[in-house]
Amino acid sequence: MTALLSIRDLTVTYRRDGGEVAALKDISLDIAAGERLAVIGESGSGKSTLALAVAGLLPASARVDGKIDWPGLGHTPLGGRDIGFVFQDPSASLDPVMPVGKQIAEVAYTHLGLGWPQAYAKARTLLERVRLPDPDAALHAFPHQLSGGQKQRVAIAAAIAAGPKLLIADEATSALDTIVQAEIVALVRQLVAADGMTLLFISHDIALAAELAERIAVFRYGGLIEIGAARQIVSAPRHAYTSSLLDAHLGLDAEPLSLQAGTPT
Amino acid sequence: MSSPLLSVSGLTKRYRRGVKIIAAVDDVSFHIETGETLALAGPSGSGKSTIARLVLRLVEPDAGRIRFEGEDFLALGGAALRSRRARLQMVFQDPLAAFNPRATVARVLDDPLRVHGIASRQERPRRIAALLERVGLTPDLAPRAIHEISGGQRQRVAIARAIATKPSLIVFDEAVSALDLSVRGQILRLLLDLQREERIAYLFISHDLGVISAIAHRVVILDAGTIAESGNARAVIDAPQSAIGKALVAATPRLNRTRP
Ligand SMILES: Nc1ncnc2c1ncn2[C@@H]1O[C@H](COP(=O)(O)OP(=O)(O)OP(=O)(O)O)[C@@H](O)[C@H]1O
Ligand SMILES: Nc1ncnc2c1ncn2[C@@H]1O[C@H](COP(=O)(O)OP(=O)(O)OP(=O)(O)O)[C@@H](O)[C@H]1O
Numbered sequence: 014m015t016a017l018l019s020i021r022d023l024t025v026t027y028r029r030d031g032g033e034v035a036a037l038k039d040i041s042l043d044i045a046a047g048e049r050l051a052v053i054g055e056s057g058s059g060k061s062t063l064a065l066a067v068a069g070l071l072p073a074s075a076r077v078d079g080k081i082d083w084p085g086l087g088h089t090p091l092g093g094r095d096i097g098f099v100f101q102d103p104s105a106s107l108d109p110v111m112p113v114g115k116q117i118a119e120v121a122y123t124h125l126g127l128g129w130p131q132a133y134a135k136a137r138t139l140l141e142r143v144r145l146p147d148p149d150a151a152l153h154a155f156p157h158q159l160s161g162g163q164k165q166r167v168a169i170a171a172a173i174a175a176g177p178k179l180l181i182a183d184e185a186t187s188a189l190d191t192i193v194q195a196e197i198v199a200l201v202r203q204l205v206a207a208d209g210m211t212l213l214f215i216s217h218d219i220a221l222a223a224e225l226a227e228r229i230a231v232f233r234y235g236g237l238i239e240i241g242a243a244r245q246i247v248s249a250p251r252h253a254y255t256s257s258l259l260d261a262h263l264g265l266d267a268e269p270l271s272l273q274a275g276t277p278t
Numbered sequence: 279m280s281s282p283l284l285s286v287s288g289l290t291k292r293y294r295r296g297v298k299i300i301a302a303v304d305d306v307s308f309h310i311e312t313g314e315t316l317a318l319a320g321p322s323g324s325g326k327s328t329i330a331r332l333v334l335r336l337v338e339p340d341a342g343r344i345r346f347e348g349e350d351f352l353a354l355g356g357a358a359l360r361s362r363r364a365r366l367q368m369v370f371q372d373p374l375a376a377f378n379p380r381a382t383v384a385r386v387l388d389d390p391l392r393v394h395g396i397a398s399r400q401e402r403p404r405r406i407a408a409l410l411e412r413v414g415l416t417p418d419l420a421p422r423a424i425h426e427i428s429g430g431q432r433q434r435v436a437i438a439r440a441i442a443t444k445p446s447l448i449v450f451d452e453a454v455s456a457l458d459l460s461v462r463g464q465i466l467r468l469l470l471d472l473q474r475e476e477r478i479a480y481l482f483i484s485h486d487l488g489v490i491s492a493i494a495h496r497v498v499i500l501d502a503g504t505i506a507e508s509g510n511a512r513a514v515i516d517a518p519q520s521a522i523g524k525a526l527v528a529a530t531p532r533l534n535r536t537r538p
């Protein structure tokens with residue numbers, strides 16, 4: 014299995030208020046072409062920093078040591094063309110005053126060298142693929158006319174418009190209700206499979222990560238705690254921290270906390 | 279049998295959207311007993327937060343009745359309403375949004391004690407320290423600004439503020455949704471301890487059925503402003519009867535921890 018990208022000794026430090034924050038420390042991992050990798054960890058553990066570093070989107074205030082190679086690509090990736098990015102808040106990635114069809118068409122126009130009519134035709138096909146009801150009307154809709162889940166579908170359509178090799182979803186479903194979340198996750202799974210894309214899925218939800226990904230990487234305080242097959246991480250974690258995350262998960266079968274051992278203080 | 283702590287009947291709230299009128303809450307009835315946790319679940323837009331705002335009288339209903347502590351809550355006004363508000367508190371998802379971020383922790387806790395005349399000026403610092411300890415924080419946090427403490431600490435401060443006025447009911451609207459798993463567990467345990475010791479009832483809004491089965495006695499599942507089903511939380515989540523209840527359960531990710 015060839016690695017799409019290979020991260021070696023990656024350390025990212027932010028400068029802030031005269032001090033320094035080490036957001037990632039000595040991270041080494043490979044992402045295989047075509048795999049679905051989830052990154053989980055608590056707030057501030059460095060998940061988004063990893064995503065931004067991979068996408069080449071870190072702010073100027075960040076110092077980067079180590080390297081990221083792209084053996085599976087053969088060249089330095091171009092954001093928007095080789096890497097699609099979906100954020101938690103779809104409003105942040107959509108222009109509020111531009112019809113969504115134009116926003117998607119623009120990606121195809123810029124990166125695929127299509128003329129505008131073909132770019133619009135492509136946008137329409139993409140809106141169909143992300144299963145937006147009435148794609149012809151949706152082409153002309155503005156973001157505020159769509160629900161949160163519909164906006165996220167549009168953001169996904171724009172992210173995959175140029176046919177990227179890697180799709181990064183950073184908490185892309187966290188702001189959605191469970192039913193819409195399940196729909197979006199099913200959509201991402203299907204698109205990634207159909208186009209042979211590689212998926213980097215970032216989430217604090219360990220159960221969601223385990224349902225979607227083949228491998229899971231667990232981060233804490235900027236370090237990679239462990240990485241392995243989703244089944245192994247969930248059923249036989251090697252690290253105590255991973256076990257504590259699993260224990261803190263409250264599933265549908267969660268016992269009432271009042272009945273659980275160790276509750277009273 | 280004594281009457282419930284809170285009972286809501288026929289509650290209705292309509293909003294205008296463009297040329298259409300939508301019923302955000304449509305003829306909803308439920309009750310909460312003293313010391314009980316009732317959860318409200320449902321997809322986005324089903325009316326959960328609108329019910330919270332109606333119960334807190336932050337917005338007025340178009341129809342319906344609310345009885346709280348044996349009184350017609352909707353008939354209260356002026357000073358009577360202000361004094362009753364002390365008994366009915368709230369905690370929302372983002373405590374930063376509820377407080378001025380530059381206010382200190384002490385200031386945030388001083389306000390309700392002062393406004394509701396609960397403690398004299400001299401007595402208040404001691405009360406504030408006691409409240410902080412009650413929610414598992416150390417009193418040395420008092421002089422810190424709200425933006426200088428962590429999200430979990432802020433949520434504890436919000437709970438301390440809510441219990442400062444000795445309420446009989448607290449409304450939580452997605453109050454633990456943004457917290458890390460470990461912090462969320464600690465906060466839920468704190469809520470259970472407070473409930474056990476002070477007999478506070480909770481109206482607990484969450485889209486997370488796992489959290490609901492861990493903390494709630496009963497659950498009401500909403501769909502488009504109406505009650506789709508309700509009952510014992512365990513029973514409803516184990517065997518939902520309504521279409522929306524089934525969809526919510528089916529959409530919840532499962533963690534299968536059995537060894538391969
Ligand atoms: N632009 C920035 N400037 C300074 N510090 C930053 C910046 N972005 C992130 N950090 C810090 O770097 C660390 C890692 O942040 P990061 O956003 O990668 O975490 P995360 O795992 O994505 O968290 P969350 O789950 O809250 O999104 C944190 O301590 C954060 O405060
Ligand atoms: N002030 C308002 N003006 C107009 N419409 C409103 C207003 N507040 C709520 N609504 C509408 O009422 C319905 C119910 O909204 P509400 O906020 O109660 O839902 P919710 O169940 O809390 O959803 P979420 O899970 O997304 O928080 C929605 O259709 C919403 O758009």
Ligand SMILES: [Mg+2]
Pocket residue numbers: 060061062
């Ligand atoms: Mg992040």
Ligand SMILES: [Mg+2]
Pocket residue numbers: 326327328
């Ligand atoms: Mg709400």
